[in-house]
Every structure is written in C-alpha cells, then in structure tokens.
Amino acid sequence: MPPGDMVQYGLFLLATVLLSVPMGRYLERVFRRRPAGRFPRLEALERNLLRGMGADPDEDMDWKGQAWAFTALGLAGTAGLFLLLMVMRWLPGPPGDAHLPTPMTWDLALNTAVSFPTGTTWQAYNGETTLRHWAQLAGLATQGFLAGGSGLALGMAFIRGFGRNRTRGLGNFWSDFLRAVTVVLLPLAAVLALVLVGQGVVMNFRDHLAATGLEGHGQLLALGPAAALEAIKNVGTNGGGFFGANGAHPFANPTPLTNTLGMLAIVLVPSGLVRAFGLMTGRRDAAWVLLAVMVLLTALGLAGLHLAEQARPAALKAAVVQGVDLEGKEVRFGTAQTVLAGVVTSNGACGSSAVQPESLSPLGGGVLLANMLLGDVAFGGIGTGLVGLLMVAVVAVFLAGLMIGRTPEYLGKAFGVHEVRLAVLHALVIPAVVLVLGALALLLPPGRAALSGNPAPQRLTEAVFAYASCVTNNGQAMGGLSANTPFWNLTTAVAMLAGRFVTGILALALAGALSRQGRRPAGPGSMPAGSPLFGGLLLGTVVIVAGLSFVPVLVLGPVAAHLTRPW
Amino acid sequence: MKRSVRPALMAFLGLSVVAGVFYPLAVWAMARILWAPQAEGSLEVRDGRVVGSRWIGQTFTDPGHFWGRPSATVDARGSALPCNGANSGGSNLAWGNPAWSQAVAGRAAALRAADPDQAAPVPNDLVTTSGSGLDPHIRPESALYQAHRVARCRGLDEAAVRRLVAAHTEGPQWGFLGEARVNVLELNLALDTLAR
Numbered sequence: 001m002p003p004g005d006m007v008q009y010g011l012f013l014l015a016t017v018l019l020s021v022p023m024g025r026y027l028e029r030v031f032r033r034r035p036a037g038r039f040p041r042l043e044a045l046e047r048n049l050l051r052g053m054g055a056d057p058d059e060d061m062d063w064k065g066q067a068w069a070f071t072a073l074g075l076a077g078t079a080g081l082f083l084l085l086m087v088m089r090w091l092p093g094p095p096g097d098a099h100l101p102t103p104m105t106w107d108l109a110l111n112t113a114v115s116f117p118t119g120t121t122w123q124a125y126n127g128e129t130t131l132r133h134w135a136q137l138a139g140l141a142t143q144g145f146l147a148g149g150s151g152l153a154l155g156m157a158f159i160r161g162f163g164r165n166r167t168r169g170l171g172n173f174w175s176d177f178l179r180a181v182t183v184v185l186l187p188l189a190a191v192l193a194l195v196l197v198g199q200g201v202v203m204n205f206r207d208h209l210a211a212t213g214l215e216g217h218g219q220l221l222a223l224g225p226a227a228a229l230e231a232i233k234n235v236g237t238n239g240g241g242f243f244g245a246n247g248a249h250p251f252a253n254p255t256p257l258t259n260t261l262g263m264l265a266i267v268l269v270p271s272g273l274v275r276a277f278g279l280m281t282g283r284r285d286a287a288w289v290l291l292a293v294m295v296l297l298t299a300l301g302l303a304g305l306h307l308a309e310q311a312r313p314a315a316l317k318a319a320v321v322q323g324v325d326l327e328g329k330e331v332r333f334g335t336a337q338t339v340l341a342g343v344v345t346s347n348g349a350c351g352s353s354a355v356q357p358e359s360l361s362p363l364g365g366g367v368l369l370a371n372m373l374l375g376d377v378a379f380g381g382i383g384t385g386l387v388g389l390l391m392v393a394v395v396a397v398f399l400a401g402l403m404i405g406r407t408p409e410y411l412g413k414a415f416g417v418h419e420v421r422l423a424v425l426h427a428l429v430i431p432a433v434v435l436v437l438g439a440l441a442l443l444l445p446p447g448r449a450a451l452s453g454n455p456a457p458q459r460l461t462e463a464v465f466a467y468a469s470c471v472t473n474n475g476q477a478m479g480g481l482s483a484n485t486p487f488w489n490l491t492t493a494v495a496m497l498a499g500r501f502v503t504g505i506l507a508l509a510l511a512g513a514l515s516r517q518g519r520r521p522a523g524p525g526s527m528p529a530g531s532p533l534f535g536g537l538l539l540g541t542v543v544i545v546a547g548l549s550f551v552p553v554l555v556l557g558p559v560a561a562h563l564t565r566p567w
Numbered sequence: 568m569k570r571s572v573r574p575a576l577m578a579f580l581g582l583s584v585v586a587g588v589f590y591p592l593a594v595w596a597m598a599r600i601l602w603a604p605q606a607e608g609s610l611e612v613r614d615g616r617v618v619g620s621r622w623i624g625q626t627f628t629d630p631g632h633f634w635g636r637p638s639a640t641v642d643a644r645g646s647a648l649p650c651n652g653a654n655s656g657g658s659n660l661a662w663g664n665p666a667w668s669q670a671v672a673g674r675a676a677a678l679r680a681a682d683p684d685q686a687a688p689v690p691n692d693l694v695t696t697s698g699s700g701l702d703p704h705i706r707p708e709s710a711l712y713q714a715h716r717v718a719r720c721r722g723l724d725e726a727a728v729r730r731l732v733a734a735h736t737e738g739p740q741w742g743f744l745g746e747a748r749v750n751v752l753e754l755n756l757a758l759d760t761l762a763r
Contacts, residue, residue: 007743053581054573068568072575080579099653101643129643129654138587145586146579174574181582186590193594194601200622203598203606208653211610211617213625214755215632221620221652223608227598228591245655248698250622251608256745315668316691319675322708323691327667328657331636331692331704334746356657356698454661480659565663 005336009302012260012340013295016267016379020291023268024275030179031156031276033171050174060169063512066157067505069173070150074500077117077146084139085109093132094207095222102130102484111489116140118500119147119381121233121240121351121475122466122492124484128222128243133205136242141229145181145189148236148269148382152180154504155273155383158390161511162411163280165519170511184269185236192265193231200254203227226252230352234265237381239351239475247341247354248330259337259354266348270379273386283411285530290389293538297378301343301371308364309335314565328359346371349381351475357465358452358478362565365461365478366558372468373554374546375430381473387507389538394423394510396534396541397527404525411529412519422510429503431549433471433495438464438553446487452480457564461557470495611752619752624703626650627755630681631720631762633705633713635751636692637674640700650701657698671695682716704748707736721762731757 050057061069086109089097102108102125115122116139127136153176160170197203202223209221226242230252233239243249253259271291278287313325329338333354341354346368357365371378377389393410398420401408408415415423441447441463451459462478469476470492477483483492520526527534598606609621619625624635626649638649639658648654660667674694679685690709692702710732718725735754739745 004739004743011743050574053577065571068571069574072568072571073578076572076575076579080583126654126656137591138583141591142579142583142587145590146582149582174578177578181586186586190590190594194597197594197598197602197606200605200609202608203595204608205595206607209608209610209617211619211625211652213619213627214752214759215627215629217626217650219619219623219625219650219652221608221623222655225591225595227606228594231594232586243655243699245657245699245701248657249655250624250699250701250703251620254622256740260744313662315662315671316694318668319672319694320688321671321675321691321694322688323706325662325695326691326697327660327695328698329695330697330699330702331706331748332702332745337745354698356659358659358661359657359698361662452659452661453664453666454659455663458661458663478659479657480661561661561663 005306008336008340012263013299015264016271017291017295019264019268020271020275023272024279027184027272027276028279030183031176046175046178049178053174055174057172057175059172061171061173062168063170063508066170066173067508070154070504070508071501073146073150073177074117077143078113081116081139081143082109082113084135085112088132088135091132093134094205095128095132096207099208100130100132102126104130107486107489108484111493114493114496115475116143116238116240117147118473118496119151119236119238119349119384120470120473120496120499121238122470122477122496123240123475124489126244127241128224133224136229137225140240141232144229144232144236144238145185147238148185148232149177149180151237151381151383152184152269152273153177153383154507155386158387158507158511159277159280161514162277162413164515165517167515168512170508170515185232188235188265188268189232192235192261193227195261196227196230196258199258201227201230201258202251233352234262234350235269237266237270237348237350239345241352247345247352248356253354256332256337259333259341262352263340263344266344266350267379269382270348270385273383277386281411283529286411289530289532289535289538290386293389293535294378296539297374297542298343298347301347301367301378302339304367305339305343305364306335308361308367309339311361313361325361328356330354342368343371345476346474347376347378347380349376349384349472349474351469351477353476356479357476358454358462358480362458362558362561365465366554368476369461369465369468369558370554372472372474373430373434373550374542376472376474377542384473391423391426391507391510392542392545393538394419395427395545396538398423399541400527400537406525408527409520410527412522413514413517414520419510419513422506422513426503426506427545429498430468430471433498434464434467435549435553437467437491437495441491444487446485450482450485450488454480455561457557457561460553461561464553464557466492467495471499473499611756613756621750621752622703623652623701624650625752627751630716632755632758633710633717633751634693635705636702637694637696638700639696652701655699655701657700658696685712685715687712703750703752705751707732707747707749710749710754717758723762727761731761
C-alpha cells in the first residue's frame with residue numbers, strides 16, 4: 001500500500017474518532033431534557049413552536065407514540081414530495097422543458113417520494129435531466145433534513161431505552177426532531193455548503209449553459225444550486241446528489257478536500273451519537289467499544305477495497321496500459337479517495353459515492369455490497385447506524401448468555417424472550433427483503449429486462465446490490481441497472497419502506513421494553529460491555545448474522561465474477 | 568395515531584419553508600458575496616465567449632491539443648455524446664465485459680497511431696472513462712506522454728511543452744489529499760497562447 005494512501009486512510013479514521021468527542025458532548029446537551037431553563041428563551045420558543053404544530057411539549061412519549069410520530073412524519077414527507085413531483089412539469093423555472101428529457105412518470109415520482117423521506121435517496125433518474133432547480137431544493141433538500149432529523153430523533157429515543165429505568169417515556173419525538181434539524185443539521189449543512197462553494201461546487205439558479213469549446217465543439221453545461229443539496233446529502237447521510245454522477249461529478253465534488261469533508265460529514269453525527277450514548281447511559285467505556293467496532297469495520301473495508309482495486313484487469317494488460325484500473329473513477333481522487341468514498345458511503349447509509357460501483361473490480365464491488373449487507377452498522381445512517389449495531393449487540397449477548405446459561409444482559413438491562421424476539425426480527429428484515437425481492441427480480445421478465453449487458457455473475461450482483469442498498473436506506477446503485485421502470489420503481493420502494501419503518505418500529509419496541517425495566521446491578525455473570533472481549537464478540541456477531549444469510553449470494557455474484565474472469 | 572397526523576404535516580410544511588427555501592437562499596446569498604465565480608461554475612471566457620468550465624472536461628481531438636479522458640456520457644436518446652455536461656454518468660461496464668476490453672484496446676491503438684514514435688505504455692486514465700464522464704483532469708504522466716505529439720504538431724520544442732505541463736501540474740491538495748493532476752482545458756488554453 002503506498003504510504004500516501006495509508007496516510008489518507010489513517011488520518012481520516014483519526015479525525016473521525018477525535019471529532020466524535022466534541023460532537024457527542026454537543027448532542028448530549030442538545031437533547032438533554034433536564035435540567036430545563038439553561039436557555040430559557042430558546043425553550044419558550046420551542047414550546048410555542050411545538051404547540052403551534054399541534055404537539056404537546058410536555059408529553060413524554062412511550063414507544064408507540066414515538067413509532068406513530070416517526071412513521072407519520074416520513075409518510076407526510078412522501079405524500080408532499082409525491083404531489084410536488086407530479087405538478088413540477090406545469091410550474092415554471094430553470095432548467096426549461098427542453099433540458100429535462102426524462103419524464104416524471106407516476107412510478108418514478110412515487111419511488112423518489114419514498115426514497116428521500118426514508119433517507120435512502122435511491123435515484124432512478126439523473127437530476128440534471130429530470131428536475132427543476134426549485135424541486136431539487138424545496139423537494140429534495142427538505143427531505144434531506146426531514147430524514148436526517150427523524151433518524152436522529154429515533155436514535156435518541158432508542159438511547160433513552162437503555163438509559164432510563166422504570167418508565168414508559170422515551171422522550172418527545174417532536175422536540176427531538178425540532179432540535180435535530182435546527183441546531184444540529186442546519187448549521188452543519190450551511191457551513192459545509194459554503195466551504196463547498198469555495199472549492200468550486202456550483203450554487204446558482206441558472207438554466208443549462210451552452211458553451212463552445214476550444215475546438216469548436218458545442219457543450220451544454222448543467223448548472224444549479226448544487227452546494228445546498230450536496231451539503232445536506234452528506235450531513236444528513238442521505239446521499240442523493242444534485243447530478244446523476246453524484247459524488248463523481250466535478251461540479252458536486254471538485255477537489256480531494258471536498259471529498260474528504262463530505263466523508264467526514266457522513267460519519268460526524270453518527271459517531272458523535274455513539275459517544276452521546278455513552279454519556280446518556282453513564283457507560284462511556286461501552287461507547288468506546290461500539291466506536292472501536294465501527295472503526296475496525298471501516299478499516300477492514302478500506303483494506304479490502306484498496307487491495308481489490310490493485311488487481312489489473314486483462315483488458316489493461318492486453319492493451320499494454322500502465323497503472324491500475326481507472327474506469328468509473330476520477331483522476332483527482334485516484335485510488336485512496338475513491339476507496340475512502342466507496343467504503344464510507346457503503347457503510348454510512350449514504351449513496352453519495354465518488355465512484356461507479358459497476359466498474360470496480362468484482363471483489364471491490366463485493367466489498368461495497370458486503371458493507372451494506374452487514375446492515376450499514378459502521379457509523380451508518382444518522383440514528384439508524386447506532387440502532388443497527390445495538391440491535392446486533394442484543395443478539396450477541398443472547399448468544400453469549402446461551403453459552404454460560406445465564407439471562408443475557410447489557411448495561412444492566414436484561415433480554416428476555418420478548419426483547420430477543422424483537423432483535424431477531426430486526427436482523428431478519430434485511431435478508432428477507434433482499435433475498436425475496438432479489439429472487440423475484442431474477443425470475444420475472446420485467447425484473448430481468450432492466451439488468452445490464454455485463455456477464456451473468458455481475459448481473460446477479462446488480463440486482464442484489466439494488467435491494468441491499470434500498471433496504472438499508474443507503475441509495476447507491478450499480479448503474480448498469482436501468483432502474484427507472486415500473487417493476488423496479490415499485491419493488492425498490494417496498495424495500496425502502498420496510499428498511500426504514502419496519503426496522504424503526506422494531507427498534508422502538510425494544511427501547512420501550514428496556515426503559516420499563518429497572519437496572520440490574522453488575523454481577524460476575526454480567527457481560528463486560530466495556531471490554532475488548534465484548535467488542536470481539538460484537539464484531540463476530542455482525543459478520544456471522546450477515547454471513548449466514550448472504551454467503552451463497554456473495555459467492556454466486558462477486559466471487560464467481562472474480563473466479564470466472566477471462567484472465 | 569391521529570395525534571401524530573397534524574404535527575407531522577405541520578413539521579413537513581414548516582421544514583419545506585425553512586430547509587427548502589430559506590436555507591438555500593441563505594447559502595446562495597453568502598456564496599454570491601464570497602465566491603461568485605465558483606458559484607457560477609468557474610467558467611472560462613475567451614474573447615467574450617464561454618469556452619467551458621475549468622471543472623468540466625471537454626472533447627479534444629486535434630493532435631495539437633492535449634487530450635482528456637474518454638467519456639461515456641450519452642445524449643437524451645441514449646446515443647454516445649462524449650463530455651455531455653447535461654447528462655453525467657459512467658460506462659457501467661464491468662471487468663468481464665468484452666465490450667470494455669474492446670473499447671480499451673481501441674483507445675490504446677488510437678493513441679499509439681497518433682504518435683508512433685512514443686514507445687512508453689499507454690497511461691491508464693487515457694483509455695478508461697471516468698465516473699462522471701466529465702473528468703477535467705489527466706495525470707501528469709499522461710500529459711507528458713502526449714508532449715511529443717503536441718510539440719510535433721505545433722512545431723514547438725518538446726522541452727518547452729514539457730515545461731508547460733510541469734507549470735500546470737497540481738500536486739495533491741495540502742500535500743497529501745488526492746492525486747497529482749493536470750487540468751486539460753487550462754493546459755490547452757496556455758498552449759494556445761504559447762503557440763500563438
């Protein structure tokens with residue numbers, strides 16, 4: 001591994017860990033309910049806003065109330081975005097109709113209207129050929145805040161399940177959401193957006209611009225208010241870009257610095273939330289172990305993708321070409337920044353990658369797919385990443401409890417039949433959705449028709465990649481798949497809804513069950529949640545749970561493509 | 568359930584105004600003040616007309632110009648239209664796809680035919696399409712690889728052309744982020760000035 005690449009990976013992970021400390025402290029303070037009165041004016045304003053919305057500021061919601069609010073907010077976003085997309089054509093604004101050749105069909109509108117409020121931002125369209133600028137902002141940027149904010153509110157409610165004793169209350173969803181948007185996401189996104197513009201990301205309201213190149217070739221340049229959307233797409237771990245090429249587009253991600261900052265923005269709030277978990281449960285040692293597991297999973301991904309991309313394909317050898325494969329990659333990013341973007345976005349429930357996954361080496365594409373199939377638990381989406389890892393932690397302590405014949409417990413909370421059942425159901429959502437829908441797509445003609453002309457194992461990977469991306473609310477795609485068809489638009493929408501709401505409701509149900517319990521004193525049979533031993537157990541469980549479900553499909557897809565390569 | 572409907576709708580509407588209108592307008596206004604040229608697309612203007620953007624690769628086929636990376640972008644009907652700034656995207660060809668091997672071989676052959684004296688292996692970025700189809704850069708090695716051809720076509724001293732490449736080579740950002748690169752449009756603009 002070249003030293004320069006190592007330095008970039010190492011510094012990124014170091015920055016992630018260091019930034020998590022202040023971010024965690026900030027999040028803990030923002031969402032702390034008591035003591036009230038630290039900022040009396042802000043709190044009075046919040047109460048008035050909540051009353052104006054029709055919410056009770058003093059309500060301490062149980063898990064069902066949280067689940068209804070979480071679902072209602074997401075579906076309100078879907079309904080609003082669907083209407084907006086359906087009327088977009090009849091309303092004026094740049095780019096003009098001549099520059100928007102992709103028709104906004106009802107199935108594409110529905111798919112997009114599910115995709116953004118669930119934080120998936122799967123895009124079956126190219127932004128610059130489909131959407132007016134105001135729709136990208138009022139429609140999509142809004143949903144970036146909505147999805148990120150509701151994810152953070154979900155994460156907070158979940159943490160309180162572990163932190164609280166003998167109460168049904170998991171906090172006030174509407175208050176958490178309001179705080180998440182106004183004092184976490186908006187300031188971060190605004191600052192990042194300005195830095196992006198300084199580096200060269202476009203921010204204007206112009207129509208496509210016709211230029212005449214040095215050699216007289218005409219060139220149409222898509223412009224627009226990209227910086228505002230590009231910032232929240234990463235801060236809110238959404239990932240849906242302004243342009244079709246997303247993070248690879250030079251107007252969206254012009255320099256290695258914008259790429260690095262974008263990747264740091266993806267992990268910033270999720271890693272801070274892990275630290276906030278430690279502060280709110282009084283177990284900072286347990287939080288460090290969770291963070292270490294996330295960093296280790298990311299480091300493994302970086303090493304795997306980096307090594308996979310060092311292989312030289314037969315096409316380059318035959319044509320006597322010097323260097324590694326750069327198909328689907330950008331020169332300014334080279335190997336290290338491309339690998340960083342690929343791994344962080346596939347871990348981070350954020351599809352804003354700077355590379356085309358379809359053109360990676362077979363095993364490299366497999367690394368991205370595996371990251372998603374692990375459940376996007378290495379940092380993951382805002383709120384949902386920590387939730388995902390803790391749900392696996394429940395399974396892990398259950399397995400450990402079976403070995404020594406004691407009631408499994410974690411941080412003084414015991415896991416009985418009900419709790420373990422919820423965690424196992426949660427673990428089954430991804431395999432059920434990916435394998436069932438993936439099999440349907442491969443069996444039915446409208447599913448198969450959309451696959452690319454690449455060799456067979458790659459086509460299988462494409463289909464699995466699509467559903468894995470949608471159910472984990474990630475959103476990146478192997479672009480050879482022509483996903484803008486009714487079959488794919490509707491099936492991926494089902495995957496996104498299941499991935500967001502079924503898992504979210506199961507997690508809240510578990511949090512509700514835990515907050516009702518008292519806290520058991522630690523005994524000799526307790527799981528030492530702050531020890532490397534538990535970290536190892538958790539890491540192993542993450543890999544085993546996903547591995548048992550997905551080894552066959554990974555072998556038939558990426559591994560088969562690697563072994564049957566024509567070189 | 569009913570109790571959640573009104574707050575959900577109100578939150579969505581309020582957010583649409585704050586995050587969908589105020590936030591982008593605030594970013595736009597600040598961008599106009601601080602970095603107007605970048606916000607407008609870092610456009611290159613020569614003799615009063617826009618010749619492109621420094622961030623968007625364009626098609627160069629004249630052997631007297633440095634060539635950029637191949638592009639897999641298409642027009643609205645799906646026909647090939649390289650460096651289409653209005654429809655970004657990659658080839659999405661996989662390693663095992665014969666179409667990709669043929670495309671790479673064809674591009675390598677075209678580069679060798681354009682400069683038969685050049686014996687070095689063809690650089691990787693000049694035979695592969697980028698992720699966006701709009702990559703504005705090539706590697707410094709790839710610019711130097713073309714220096715002989717460009718110098719010959721222009722009737723320039725090859726050393727002068729190589730110096731020009733060196734002057735337009737950008738190192739990794741802050742010394743360690745990303746890769747060294749050459750902006751093809753900037754280099755060709757400078758070349759046209761030099762040759763004039």
